[in-house]
Amino acid sequence: MTVENFQDCLSANYIVMESFPRVCRTPDGRNFTEDIGNQLLKNELIQVTEPQANQQISSPVLIKGQARGTWYFEASFPIEVLDADKVVLATGIAQAKSDWMTEDFVPFEANIDFKLPLSGNGYLVLKKDNPSGEAVNDDQLILPIAFSQEKMSVKVFFATAKTAGDDDFDCKYLEAVAKEVPKSQGVARAAILALLAGPSAEDKASGFSTAINENVKINSLTIEDGVAKIDFNEQMQYQVGGSCRVSTIRAQIEQTLKQFPTVKNVIISVNGDTAQALQP
Numbered sequence: 001m002t003v004e005n006f007q008d009c010l011s012a013n014y015i016v017m018e019s020f021p022r023v024c025r026t027p028d029g030r031n032f033t034e035d036i037g038n039q040l041l042k043n044e045l046i047q048v049t050e051p052q053a054n055q056q057i058s059s060p061v062l063i064k065g066q067a068r069g070t071w072y073f074e075a076s077f078p079i080e081v082l083d084a085d086k087v088v089l090a091t092g093i094a095q096a097k098s099d100w101m102t103e104d105f106v107p108f109e110a111n112i113d114f115k116l117p118l119s120g121n122g123y124l125v126l127k128k129d130n131p132s133g134e135a136v137n138d139d140q141l142i143l144p145i146a147f148s149q150e151k152m153s154v155k156v157f158f159a160t161a162k163t164a165g166d167d168d169f170d171c172k173y174l175e176a177v178a179k180e181v182p183k184s185q186g187v188a189r190a191a192i193l194a195l196l197a198g199p200s201a202e203d204k205a206s207g208f209s210t211a212i213n214e215n216v217k218i219n220s221l222t223i224e225d226g227v228a229k230i231d232f233n234e235q236m237q238y239q240v241g242g243s244c245r246v247s248t249i250r251a252q253i254e255q256t257l258k259q260f261p262t263v264k265n266v267i268i269s270v271n272g273d274t275a276q277a278l279q280p
Contacts, residue, residue, distance in 0.1 A: 003030070006024050009024035009025075012026075021033055021040075021053070034054065035144050036143075036144070037144050044068075046067035048126065049064050050062060050064040056149070059112075059113050059116065063109065063110040069101060070103055073130075078127045079112060082123040089114045090113060092111070095109060095110065096108055116182040118190075119147070120149060122145055122147060125142055147182060148182065151180045153180055155177065157174040157177070158209060159173070160173070171251075179194040186221075189221050210252065213235050218231070218232060219231040219233060223262055227266075229267045231272060232270050234270060234271055237278055241280065253266065253268060
């Protein structure tokens with residue numbers, strides 16, 4: 001095993017010095033320091049006791065610690081859960097557990113539901129409440145964390161070579177491919193993220209393909225009264241033309257969402273526009 005960072009060293013069961021931050025030493029004398037975000041810089045302002053840096057979390061996550069009274073406004077401050085690309089997965093509010101009108105440390109707690117990303121790592125960002133809105137008063141603690149690796153199986157729908165009789169290619173013919181994704185309450189979102197990731201090398205070798213562009217992002221996804229409304233960024237329809245390709249893209253999205261009994265119909269939009277989304 002090649003050791004290139006603290007996590008590699010830890011996984012190899014090499015010696016770990018219980019300093020703060022922790023340091024792992026390889027048999028050949030190399031030292032790797034654990035990434036703990038900016039905790040040392042903010043230690044006199046805010047401290048997190050739960051979870052610890054790089055600890056594996058699941059949803060909902062309970063966050064505990066203490067912060068100077070000056071970190072709060074009206075006994076609270078905001079927290080964000082980010083994925084590895086710094087995309088916001090969820091936001092929440094930490095509440096003071098005692099009188100916050102002081103410059104001393106005041107304990108806080110927050111309980112935040114979030115949707116697990118495909119990435120294994122991410123961040124908690126604990127922001128100083130700043131009612132003034134002035135940038136000079138902004139401050140934040142960034143804590144690296146890991147997401148639970150418990151998996152669940154979903155189906156995504158890819159295109160494959162298939163004729164619809166008389167050698168006419170069927171643009172809407174798709175086949176389901178099982179994918180293992182991080183276990184999440186947002187199972188529909190997890191399935192679409194797996195779809196957007198595209199076919200693996202093994203899938204391609206089996207003849208599967210996708211009509212969806214790379215780098216497509218989900219802006220929002222809601223399911224209510226049997227209707228899934230999903231909004232994508234502009235990359236979804238970048239240089240997409242022809243009725244066949246558009247039909248394939250729509251079918252991939254719709255069939256992936258309709259595998260779930262809560263989804264009967266699907267409305268697709270791009271940056272909020274349903275009328276022009278995925279038009280031939």
